[in-house]
Amino acid sequence: MKIGVVGLGSMGYGIAASLLRAGHEVVSADVNADAVKRLRAEGGSNEDIAAAAPKLDALVVVVLNAGQAEEVLFGKDGLVGWLPGDAVVMLCVTVAPDFARSAAQKCAQSEVLFLDAPISGGSVKAAQGKLSIMASGTPEAFIRARPALDAMAETVFELGDTAGAGSAMKAVNQMLAGVHIAAMAEAITFGMTQGIDPETFINVIPRCAGTSWMLENRAPHVVSGDFTPHSAIDIWPKDLGIVLDAARASKFAAPITAAALQQFLAASGMGLGREDDAAVAKVYARNAGLTLPGAGN
Incomplete structure (x- = not known):
């Protein structure tokens, strides 16, 4: 297939690389020109995505949020209007269900297929072609x-x-994932107040009932003091905001999610928004007067 990929962040780049590895022709676009250049050096097409749009079989959108997705698909230079009628748009962005439904309707008006296809698994699984995709759409789109x-x-x-x-x-997945990251940060720093160093924490808790996938994936970032963003702090005010908006519309109370959101907002307010989301532990450390492992923490 000839596939366009818009958004070459930590997830999008891995998706594009996996598509290339599977033998597809990949045309890419990103605000970071270096990411596009790198993908082209690894076998991606040198075509501009706007010029390639009328020849695409699929368009995979992996941008940050609904606003960016709207602009890419339906904005002034939106790609949907240029896609052939048998192409499929795969929206892999975390968005509100109402946005996905609206995007599907707009694609249908242009006789383009649409798949609501948010992703989970992180940058490593994206690069391995081993994501989990929660998808819905017409049989033809699938x-x-x-x-x-x-x-x-x-x-x-x-x-x-x-x-x-x-x-x-x-949204259900992100509710759990965000809460689990915040809970990991709370537990690992609480342990420090009880004389349990973070390294001992990750040697013990992953073998006990209190563990979670997020704990096992993120706690080592705290131990190493390496907060290079695989999934940034600033993703969570958006994602948990989507969750709470949906909950509010359904008159559903979600107090644990709301508490987790406040910790990510605090981290962002501390200037940590572009750090890995495990850096939410720094909020707890600051408030408790603790020093986390690693320089500058």
């Missing part, structure tokens, strides 16, 4: 997207024939 899905994902959950279901499931 059929058209299948070669790309096979290259990107280890598991594709088919959640129905209507856009919005995939994004709803992603």
Whole structure:
């Protein structure tokens, strides 16, 4: 397939690389010209994505948020209007279910297929082509997207024939993931107040009932003092904001999610927004007068 990928961040770049490895032709776009240049050096197409749009079989959108997705797809230079009628748009961004439904309707008006396809698994699994994808869309959209899905994902959950279901499931996942990261940060710093150093924490807790995938993935970042962003702090005010907006619309109380959001907002307010989301531990450390491992913490 000839596939466009818009957004070459930590997840998007891995997706593009996995598509290339599977033998697809990949045309890319990103505000970071160096990322595009790097992908082209690794075998990506040298075509401009706007020029390539009328020839694309699929367009994978992995930008930061709904606003960026709206601009890429339907803005002044939106790509949907240039795609051929049998192309499929795969929206991999974490967005509100209502946005996914609206995007599907707009694509249908242009006779373009649409798959609501948020992703999970982190940058490592994206690079390995082993993501989990929570997808919903018409049977025709699934059929058209299948070669790309096979290259990107280890598991594709088919959640129905209507856009919005995939994004709803992603909201549930993000509720848990955000809470688990904040809980990890709280637990690892609480342990420090009790004389348990972070390294001992990660040697013990992953073998006990209190563990989680997020704890096992993020706690080592705290221990190493390396907060190079694989998933940044500033992602969580957006994602947990989507969760709480949906909860509010359903008159559903989500107090634990709200408490986790406040910790990420505090971290962002401390200037940590571009650091790895495990840096939320610095909020707890600051408040408790603790010194985390690693220089500058």
